[in-house]
Amino acid sequence: MSTVTARPAEPEGPVPGDGDGEGAGDAEALARRREQRGWYVYDWAVSVFSTSVLTVFLGPYLTEVAKAAADADGYVHPLGLPVRAGSFFAYAVSASVLLSVAVMPLAGALADRTGRKKPVLAVSAYVGAGATSAMFFLDGERYLLGGVLLVVANVALAVSMVVYNAFLPQIAEPAERDEVSSRGWAFGYASGALVLVANLGLFLGHDALGVSESMAVRICLASAGVWWAVFALVPLLRLRERPYARRGDGVGGGYGRVSFGDGWRQLAGTVRELRRYPLTLLFLLAYLLYNDGIQTVITQASVFGSEELGLDQTTLIGAVLLVQVLAVAGALLMGRLARSYGARRVILGSLVAWTVTVAAGFALPAGEPVWFYALAAAIGLVLGGSQALSRSLFAQLVPAGKEAEFFSLYEVSDRGTSWLGPLLFGLAYQLTGEYRVAILSLVVFFALGFALLWRVPVRRAAAAVGNADPGRI
Structure with a gap:
């Protein structure tokens, strides 16, 4: 494994006050703030896909398209395999997760090895945006087209998020990262809410607008791709490349040619290298567990609300x-708390809040939307902050020059293991027939994640990878 030494990027264009002393420092700080503002906009661009496409519209719509194409027994036959029409969307999501696990580490290794993150971000962003926009053509019995577009868009999203997250330790000083990461998440949730309101207006008022319900859904799906494509331009224009000078690998200036074989070899080296940083590995394991609980609550809350509490679709969408x-307010609030108490302590506190919230779900009365809204409010307040601070905390534990590679492992722990929570949720329901027991079973993820994160000494973990003392953490 070659040693990586950071080489400062050259400023783009003339910098006011260039030279020694405060002028140069002020100019660099201004340039960094400009990059940070551009970085936030990618969360603004891409979160609409997660909210409007994956969470709200695509699942029910693609299922209806698959049912229209099904045979008399209710099966469709992608690639000749018999699949229940009602399961097609879930299988497509699973396929995208498995493919993401294979592609993300390679993309991260290539981005770091070449020192060129922006081309990887650009290609993945526009492949994902293009696939999402093409969902406009998902009608009739074109379920297979919908499945392919979903897989392509979700894999592209995963790759782009690896590179996007890898910019964080480069554009923010250690003391800034909690706040910068929290603002990025806040931008994303604000964007998702704004576009979802517009989408729901179109969907609920489609008759008055003279369009069919199917057309309204297809416009909502395609608009997410257009939104993604337009706003992705901002970070691509504002973010700066920071190549790394590598010693002993034949890549002189950080922009050398790289083959796919080189990428896989470097990935294998990254996995081996991670074992040299047991504290970083311990954090990843903690994140794997508690984030799996978070993702399962998000994906199964609507099932719990409809099947166990008897709530209608309007209530669920409102939630x-x-x-x-x-989540916008929660991300910003927890970012501020992290400045006073440190990210690790605030994440630990959020895991306590998650445990209480999930336990409260066990006692929710059926047919009472107000209590479900209260549960949704509690989830929103801790959701953005716990995810944002986890990202910034991990950024403190990544060796310089390995950001994309290590963040690919971080994303794998998010997407690649998200079957654990749903599996436990499903087994609990299968054994008891009670969704209340199933939702309560998720407490184990927050408890184990809390226990592992408690054992991570962040300052020592940052020092072990060669990073500066992050201060209050």
Whole structure:
């Protein structure tokens, strides 16, 4: 494994006050703030896909398209395999997760090895945006087209987020990262809420607008791709490349040619290298567990609300909107708390809040939307902050020059293991027939994640990878 030494990027264009002393420092700080503002906009661009496409519209719509194409027994036959029409969307999501696990580490290794993150971000962003926009053509019995577009868009999203997250330790000083990461999440949730309101207006008022319900859904899906494509331009224009000078690998200036074989070899080296940083590995394991609990709550809350509490679709969509809006405030609030108490302590506190919230779900009365909204409000307040601070905390534990590679492992722990929570949720329901027991079973993820994160000494973990003392953490 070659040693990586950071080489400062050259400023783009003339910098006011260039030279020694405060002028140069002020100019660099201004340039960094400009990059940070551009970085926030990618969350603004891409979160609409997660909210409007994956969470609200695509699942029910693609299922109806698959049912229209099904045979008399209710099966469709992608690639000749018999699949229940009602399961097609879930299988497509699973396929995208498995493919993401294979592609993300390679993309991260290539981005770091070449020192050129922006081309990887650009290609993945526009492949994803193009696939999402093409969902406009998903009608009739074109379920297979919908499945392919979903897989392509979700894999592209995963790759782009690896590179996007890898910019964080480069554009923010250690003391800034909690706040910068929290603002990025806040931008994303604000964007998701804004576009979802517009989408729901179109969907609920489609008759008055003279369009069919199917057309309204297809416009909502395609608009997410257009939104993604337009706003992705901002970070691509504002973010700066920071190549790394590598010693002993034949890549002189950080922009050498790289083959796919080189990428896989470097990935294998990254996995081996991670074992040299047991504290970083311990954090990843903690994140794997508690984030799996978070993802399962998000994906199964609507099932719990409809099947166990008997709530209608309007109530469930309203709850999603409430989560989006309050997640903005929650991310910003927890970012401020991290400045006073440190990110690790605030994440630990959020895991306590998650445990209480999930336990409260066990006692929710059926047919009472107000209590479900209260649960959604609690989720929203801790959702954005716990995810944002986890990202910034991990950024403190990544060796310089390995950001994309290590963040690919971080994303794998998010997407690649998200079957654990749903599996436990499903087994609990299968054994008891009670969704209340199933939702309560998720407490184990927050408890184990808390226990592992408690054992991570962040300053020592940062020092072990060669990073400066992050201060209050």
